Amino acid sequence: MSKQPGSAYFLVDTKAKEIRTTLSVLVDNEAGVLARVIGLFSGRGYNIESLTVAEVDHLDHTSRITIVTSGTPEVLEQIRHQLERLVPVHKVVDLSTETPGIEREMALIKVAGAGEKRVEAMRLSEVFRARILDTTHSSFVFELTGSQQKIDAFVDLMKPLGLVEVSRTGVVAISRGAEAM
Amino acid sequence: MSGPQDPTGAEIVIRALKDHGVRHIFGYPGGAVLPIYDALFQDEGIEHILVRHEQGATHAAEGYARSTGKPGVVLVTSGPGATNAVTGLTDALMDSIPLVCITGQVPTHLIGMDAFQEADTVGITRPCTKHNWLVRDVRDLPRIMHEAFYIATTGRPGPVVIDIPKDVQFKRAPYVGPSNIKHKTYQPRVKGDLKKIEQAVEMIAAAKRPVFYTGGGVINSGPLATQLLREFVRTTGYPITSTLMGLGAYPASDKQWLGMLGMHGTYEANLAMHGCDLMIAIGSRFDDRVTGRLDAFSPNSKKIHVDIDPSSINKNVRADVGIVGDCAFVLEDMIRLWKAKQLKPDRSALSAWNMQIDGWRARNCLAYKQSTDVIKPQYAIERLYELTKGRDTYISTEVGQHQMWAAQFYRFEEPKRWMTSGGLGTMGYGLPAAVGIQVAHPGSLVIDIAGEASVQMTMQEISTAVQFDLPIKIFILNNRYMGMVRQWQQLLHGGRYSHSYSEALPDFVKLAEAYGAVGIRATKPDELDDKIKDMISVNRPVLFDCVVDQNENCFPMIPSGAAHNEMILGDAANDPAVTEAGKVMV
Ligand SMILES: Cc1ncc(C[n+]2csc(CCOP(=O)(O)OP(=O)(O)O)c2C)c(N)n1
Ligand SMILES: [Mg+2]
Numbered sequence: 001m002s003k004q005p006g007s008a009y010f011l012v013d014t015k016a017k018e019i020r021t022t023l024s025v026l027v028d029n030e031a032g033v034l035a036r037v038i039g040l041f042s043g044r045g046y047n048i049e050s051l052t053v054a055e056v057d058h059l060d061h062t063s064r065i066t067i068v069t070s071g072t073p074e075v076l077e078q079i080r081h082q083l084e085r086l087v088p089v090h091k092v093v094d095l096s097t098e099t100p101g102i103e104r105e106m107a108l109i110k111v112a113g114a115g116e117k118r119v120e121a122m123r124l125s126e127v128f129r130a131r132i133l134d135t136t137h138s139s140f141v142f143e144l145t146g147s148q149q150k151i152d153a154f155v156d157l158m159k160p161l162g163l164v165e166v167s168r169t170g171v172v173a174i175s176r177g178a179e180a181m
Numbered sequence: 182m183s184g185p186q187d188p189t190g191a192e193i194v195i196r197a198l199k200d201h202g203v204r205h206i207f208g209y210p211g212g213a214v215l216p217i218y219d220a221l222f223q224d225e226g227i228e229h230i231l232v233r234h235e236q237g238a239t240h241a242a243e244g245y246a247r248s249t250g251k252p253g254v255v256l257v258t259s260g261p262g263a264t265n266a267v268t269g270l271t272d273a274l275m276d277s278i279p280l281v282c283i284t285g286q287v288p289t290h291l292i293g294m295d296a297f298q299e300a301d302t303v304g305i306t307r308p309c310t311k312h313n314w315l316v317r318d319v320r321d322l323p324r325i326m327h328e329a330f331y332i333a334t335t336g337r338p339g340p341v342v343i344d345i346p347k348d349v350q351f352k353r354a355p356y357v358g359p360s361n362i363k364h365k366t367y368q369p370r371v372k373g374d375l376k377k378i379e380q381a382v383e384m385i386a387a388a389k390r391p392v393f394y395t396g397g398g399v400i401n402s403g404p405l406a407t408q409l410l411r412e413f414v415r416t417t418g419y420p421i422t423s424t425l426m427g428l429g430a431y432p433a434s435d436k437q438w439l440g441m442l443g444m445h446g447t448y449e450a451n452l453a454m455h456g457c458d459l460m461i462a463i464g465s466r467f468d469d470r471v472t473g474r475l476d477a478f479s480p481n482s483k484k485i486h487v488d489i490d491p492s493s494i495n496k497n498v499r500a501d502v503g504i505v506g507d508c509a510f511v512l513e514d515m516i517r518l519w520k521a522k523q524l525k526p527d528r529s530a531l532s533a534w535n536m537q538i539d540g541w542r543a544r545n546c547l548a549y550k551q552s553t554d555v556i557k558p559q560y561a562i563e564r565l566y567e568l569t570k571g572r573d574t575y576i577s578t579e580v581g582q583h584q585m586w587a588a589q590f591y592r593f594e595e596p597k598r599w600m601t602s603g604g605l606g607t608m609g610y611g612l613p614a615a616v617g618i619q620v621a622h623p624g625s626l627v628i629d630i631a632g633e634a635s636v637q638m639t640m641q642e643i644s645t646a647v648q649f650d651l652p653i654k655i656f657i658l659n660n661r662y663m664g665m666v667r668q669w670q671q672l673l674h675g676g677r678y679s680h681s682y683s684e685a686l687p688d689f690v691k692l693a694e695a696y697g698a699v700g701i702r703a704t705k706p707d708e709l710d711d712k713i714k715d716m717i718s719v720n721r722p723v724l725f726d727c728v729v730d731q732n733e734n735c736f737p738m739i740p741s742g743a744a745h746n747e748m749i750l751g752d753a754a755n756d757p758a759v760t761e762a763g764k765v766m767v
Contacts, residue, residue, distance in 0.1 A: 028366060031315065036307060043308050074495065081492035087312040087332060087367045 020049070020070040021096040022103055022173045023080065024181050028088040029055050029063040036086050037065060046071060046079050050105075050148075050170035062090065066172050068148075093181045095173045103173040107151045112139040113162030121161045128154050139164070183320070187353040190319045190345060191220040194283060197326035199226050200359050203254050205245065205620050206230070207238035211258025213285030213298060216350035218256075230620055230649055233641035235262050237613035239269020239340075240639065243278045244614030245621045247600045248575055250403060252279040252333050253617065259285045260298030263344075264305065268607060271309040273340040275604025276426060277401055279333040280340035282310075288348040289317055302344045311339030312367075319352040327359040336369025337490040338401055369489065373506030378514045381461075381485045381502050382524060385515075388459035389530035390482075390537075391419045394442065397426030397603070398464020398488060400596045402508040406430075407596045409512035410463065416519065417526050420538055422450035424465050426603045429593035439538070440547075443471040444739050445585040448546035448748060449538055451737070454479050455745040456537070462486045464508045467497040468604070469741075477744030487511045546737050547589055548753040556706050558583065558658045558729040562590035562630065565656060568713045573625045574598065577614040579635030580606045582664035582735045587630040589735075609638030612655055616642055619651040626654070626717060633659040633726075634683050640692075646722040647697045654716050656725045657689060660733065668734045672749070673741075693724035702726040 027033050034053055041048050050068040055061065069079060076094070083092045095101025109130070111121045114137075125132065125142050128150065134141035144154055148171060155166055175181060188196060194217050198206070207230045210218045221229055232238040235257045242253025257266050263284040273280045287296040303315045312332050314325045325343060333341045385391065393414055399406045407430050414421050414437060421431050422439040431438055440447035442454055454460065460482045465471070467486075472478045478498060486493075486500035487508060494503035504511055518524075549559045562583075576591055577600040578584040584601055593599050600618060602610035611629040619627040629636075636657055646653050666681040690700030699719050703712040703726070716723045736751035 031317075032303060032307070035304070039307055074499075078492060078496055081494075085490070085492055087364075090366050 016072040018070045018072055019076070020068065021076055021094055022101060022171060023067045023069065023083070024093045024095055024101075024173055024175075025065040025067065025083055026090040026181060027063050027065060027086075028090070029061040030088055033063070033088045034065070036088070037067075037083065040082055040086065041067075041069070041079075044078075044082060046075065052170040052172050066170070068171050091181060093175065095175055099175045099179075101173045101175045103147060103171050104145055105148050105151055105169055105171045106143065106145045107155070107166055107168040108133070109142045109144060109155060109158060109166050110139060110164040111142065111158050111162050112164050114138055117161045121158060124154070124157050124161075130154065183352075183354045185353065188356050189216065189220070189353050190316075190322050190350040191216040193319070193322045193354065193356050194326065194345070194350075195220045195224050195227065196356055197323060197359070198254060201327075201330045202251070203227060206254040206256050207232055207241045207245070207617065208256030209235050209238060209258065209262060211262050211285060211298070213259035213287060213347050214256060214262070214283075214350075215285075216347065217283070217285070217345075229256070230616070230645065232613065232616070232645050234639065235265035236268050236609065237616070237639050237642040237645065239266050239273065239280065239282065240607075240610050240613035241617030241620070241642070241645075242280050242282075243269060243273050243276075243610070244577055244600050244617030246278050246280060246617075248597050248618045249621045250597065252281050252330060255280060255282040257282070257284055258298065259287055259302065260300045263300055263302040267305060267309060268605075270306055270340045270342065272602055272605040272607045272610060274309050274311065276602065277338050277397060278340065279338040281329050281333050282340060282342045284342055284344045285350070286315065286344045286346040289346045290348070292346065302342065306342045309340070310342050313342035313344065315344045316346070316349050319349045319354040322349065322354065323357040327362045328364060330359070331362045331364065332367060336367075337398075370505055371489070371507040371510050373487065373504040373511040373514060375514060377502050377504050378511060379518055381504065382515050382518045382522065384459055384483060384485060384502065385417065385461060386519070386524035386526060388419075389527060390457045390534045391417070391459040391461065392439075392453045392457040393419055393421035393461045393463065394423070394454060394465055395421065395427045395430055395463045396424040396465025398466075399427055399430040399508050400464075402464065402489075404596070406464070406507070406509035406512060409509060409516060413512055413516050413519070416516070418531060419461075419526065420453055420535070422446070422453065424468070424471055424603070425588055425601060427465060428588060428599045429596040432594045433592035434594060441588050443468075444473070444741070445589065445735055445737065447589075448544050448737055448750065448754070449541040451739065451745040451748055452541045453538055457482045460484045462488075462500075463512070464488060466493045469497070472497060473739045473747075474742050474744045477746075479745070544750070544755050546750055546754045548755070549733070549751060550753050552730065553706060556703065556709060556727060556729045558586050558660065558733050559590055560706060561658060561709060561727050561729060562586050564709050565628070565630070565713060566591045568710065569626060569628070569717065572717075573622075575600065575618045575622060575625055575627045577601065577611040577618060577627070577629045579611040579629070579631045580608045580665075581632040581635055582660070582668065582733075583630055583632045583658040585665075585735045586658070591630070608632075608635035612636055612639050612653075613642045613645075615653040615655070616645050616651055619646070619653050620649070627652075628654045628656050631655050631657045632664060633657050633661065633686060633689075634663045637687075643693070643696045643698055643722055643724065652720050652722055654723045654725060656716070657727055659686075659689070659726050659728050660731050661686065662731060664733075665735070668738075671734070672738070689724050689726035693722075696722075698722040698724055700724050700726065702728065704728040
């Protein structure tokens with residue numbers, strides 16, 4: 001806290017250490033539920049690094065939202081409670097701190113080029129176990145699944161080789177072991 | 182599925198309202214709710230109070246809800262009707278007040294077409310409601326109506342919005358009653374964790390310098406919570422303070438009562454909070470107006486925090502023991518365990534603590550300089566209190582200095598008698614709130630303690646009061662300033678009074694007469710009592726223009742972001758040291 005000169009106002013400048021975490025949120029797939037979740041994050045100033053959503057039970061109409069966020073431990077606790085306060089939310093699990101989880105992301109990566117660069121892109125894709133989904137004489141579309149870091153690394157390697165564009169799903173996650181969330 | 186004998190959507194709305202015991206609704210008609218107004222017209226059981234602005238409907242419903250413990254119901258049209266309701270919805274969300282607001286919407290086939298009076302009501306109200314629904318299929322309407330009441334009134338109460346397109350109001354579907362409403366995902370927890378409660382009572386018994394710090398949650402929980410709180414506080418003998426929203430849960434005349442805490446709280450309450458070794462927070466949420474500067478907030482205490490909303494615990498202040506549950510349930514367990522374990526407070530520590538507190542009380546922090554030729558605002562509230570205290574009185578307020586003086590000088594003995602906009606601080610709350618309170622309590626004395634600036638924000642609702650024979654009293658502390666703004670500018674902005682003077686004020690007496698109400702003006706201290714008595718005895722709405730000292734400041738004051746022990750006291754208080762410190766801060 002610092003005191004402004006000539007005034008009794010105190011201005012807060014907090015620089016607490018932030019940690020990254022992955023939350024799995026099970027919700028009723030009703031109209032507006034995603035807007036509620038996103039609105040909560042923007043309205044309360046929480047970070048969203050990645051967010052994915054899809055219906056996971058077509059009979060019960062439940063969806064699973066995976067959110068990668070960061071904040072101080074206090075903020076992360078708040079995020080969780082605030083999510084639980086939303087009426088259509090069934091359950092929130094923290095897959096980084098609470099139960100160990102596995103995270104994956106998928107990316108589609110378009111690379112265009114010819115000659116040596118094209119061969120090098122192809123060779124690197126094998127190293128990363130990327131699949132080739134589309135080929136022309138001058139381009140590839142790779143499918144790559146893995147951790148965020150792995151995809152970042154591959155994308156970086158493709159930049160000098162003719163990277164055109166990238167489409168990523170965002171992180172999905174699930175806990176290890178036999179239990180459901 | 183549905184036949185001609187089934188009710189229409191509009192009729193379903195009315196039936197559901199009646200099934201939930203609704204007797205009054207506050208509303209304003211328009212194209213997109215006409216079918217519901219039609220159904221209302223053909224029905225006898227519900228009285229509709231026609232307001233003059235939809236914001237007024239929401240505040241009236243808030244006043245109704247808070248003075249009765251029942252949900253307040255609002256009915257408004259689409260577009261501007263819904264957007265006008267947003268302030269009241271936000272106010273109700275901040276202060277945890279159960280409202281069910283029904284908004285009309287353009288027909289489903291026009292949604293998204295920028296139709297006349299279309300607004301994305303569920304989108305706009307999503308962040309200012311506890312939950313909301315757009316009803317696309319009339320068959321969902323009965324369930325949604327029942328869910329709406331359930332969600333608004335249980336757990337931490339709050340406002341909900343049901344947005345009903347006009348075609349859905351016309352369509353027919355079978356009506357299903359509200360028996361055993363259960364929700365798949367929404368299941369508020371009322372019972373506290375017994376292990377934690379046990380730990381808490383042991384800490385309470387072991388405390389040397391304890392203080393109870395209670396809030397609006399105790400009042401929201403209902404009469405049982407108030408009764409149990411009083412029992413427990415008396416059993417322990419510990420001092421108690423409360424937030425603005427919690428006034429009345431504990432009687433102000435009791436010797437254990439410290440007065441309100443926070444930015445304009447008493448010296449003794451704030452210093453007890455600062456110096457305590459155990460804080461017992463019940464139904465209060467450590468709002469920044471209460472805590473002041475967080476890193477200096479009650480530095481040497483352990484904190485027990487009881488709240489029905491898990492997100493309140495550890496939000497602003499870390500609790501050593503956080504108990505999620507309804508105050509009444511938790512207090513009941515606390516008392517039971519206290520007795521079962523035959524716990525006793527530490528009498529000698531407590532008497533030392535009480536002596537220290539008495540020293541703080543002796544500073545007489547609310548003292549002000551009396552005057553014989555101008556009415557001091559504090560004096561006006563003191564007289565208002567003295568002349569109304571034996572009666573069945575309800576008080577609402579606007580926002581500003583007058584609100585804080587009302588909290589400091591009007592003494593509340595019972596819960597649900599004090600209605601004020603705490604969390605949102607909405608100027609214009611008090612007059613329509615008084616309308617709602619008077620609707621719920623026709624025979625009672627209902628007074629809005631107002632400021633001349635605030636009251637002009639929703640002044641037109643005096644017309645509602647006249648129409649419905651609601652003899653509300655609007656007691657304006659007229660200082661011809663947005664006093665609270667002027668005070669901050671004086672203390673924190675070098676006396677630069679930027680746009681805080683109330684220019685071009687109306688003549689409130691003539692204004693009252695123009696509305697068909699009664700106008701009374703007092704300008705001298707010696708005429709105040711008689712005029713207040715006149716106000717009380719008139720059985721019609723009154724605008725009371727109480728012309729008060731223009732430059733009076735509201736003390737004590739903890740400047741925004743300062744700590745509890747950095748309070749500024751008024752000149753009349755017995756504490757030169759702190760006054761000097763206060764002057765340094767300006
Ligand atoms: C709707 C709204 N706008 C602005 C404010 C900021 N505000 C807080 S107090 C105040 C002045 C209130 O003046 P008045 O009603 O005369 O009360 P006084 O402080 O003079 O008693 C203002 C402008 C507010 N609380 N609400
Ligand atoms: Mg004023």
